[in-house]
Amino acid sequence: MKRWIAAGAALLAAGCLLLTGCGKEEPKAASLADGHIHVVTHANWNPFEYLKDGQITGFDIDLIQEASKRAGLTPDISDAGWEAIFEQIRTGQADAAISGVTITDDRKATYLFSKPYFVSRQAILIREDETISSARDLMDGKTIAVQNGSTGQEALEKLMGKNNPAIRKTPMSVQMLIGGQVDALVGDETSVKAIQAQYPDQHLKIVYDDTAFTPEYFGILYPKDRGEELQKKLDKALSSMISDGTYAKLYQKWFHTEVDKTMLESLGK
Structure with a gap:
């Protein structure tokens, strides 16, 4: 986890601690x-x-x-x-x-x-009227939002390819799902659950696929x-x-x- 941490900041912190404190x-x-x-x-x-x-x-x-x-x-x-x-x-x-x-x-x-x-599991968040039931369904002409730099992005790119145009890397992933601009959102289970709880009126549903997204x-x-x-x-x-x-x-x-x-x-x- 945490691979999105800026390399420069991490190396600076490490050097600071290892050399002089x-x-x-x-x-x-x-x-x-x-x-x-x-x-x-x-x-x-x-x-x-x-x-x-x-x-x-x-x-x-x-x-x-x-x-x-x-x-x-x-x-x-x-x-x-x-x-x-x-x-x-x-x-x-x-x-x-x-x-x-x-x-x-x-x-x-x-x-x-x-x-x-x-x-830590990656999960798929969809609207209740969406028919997605597994990660394989995401590859059937669907568009998917991921938080840019997240482990959800890494998991989805591993499944669908790094430069797949169906993957929308954006800080506005939640808004894009709610607004109907994408068919699904992929993210860490804890984050996805928090989104579902935050927007109860949007009738969002969580789909798990531990075969495609290894915990x-x-x-x-x-x-x-x-x-x-x-x-x-x-x-x-x-x-x-x-x-x-x-x-x-x-x-x-x-x-x-x-x-x-x-x-x-x-x-x-």
Whole structure:
């Protein structure tokens, strides 16, 4: 996720942290024995993690704070650039990172991941009178709006081709769907659900196709060589949060909709 982040800004942040700290000394990774852990994030993705009144907040932040509390730990959370969170974990400057990080085989070769705590799915949003029932139907003369630079754009271009004229890349994707200028909108499930809830009078319907749009699983990132103890503690806490309903409450708080039961079941395994 977050591949739309401007490369220049990310590299500047990474360089700042890796070289001199730009005048600010970052917290170092701590031993679990003292009860504190240093957690890094990239606070620029509302509602997962973002800055509000100078404080880092969001779904991921509530999640890591509650999981840490259940594990008997106190998280010291700091904001970092996207590339910098990986470097700080790799070099042992931080104990954990949470920032909508997708679990991939390539990353697992270098880092240790928690159990999945979130499933990110691409979804198709249509008007109720539209006959689209799968991603394949989008290729039958349909026009589709995507938020420019989003993961929805990436998923759709992978399916239909990067320069396909049927894909309308625009910041006005919602307005184009409501106005009938396009037949469908493709975006992240949480965003699509928020749009549907925001415009109840438009009678919008969500269509899923997990075969065409492979789900992504988010995980907490740890150092490969020394993160196993913390991983086990927080995995146990995450499992308890899912089973006792705390996770569902956090999901409702930040995404203003109920968590999908299928998603919840997959996280509870």
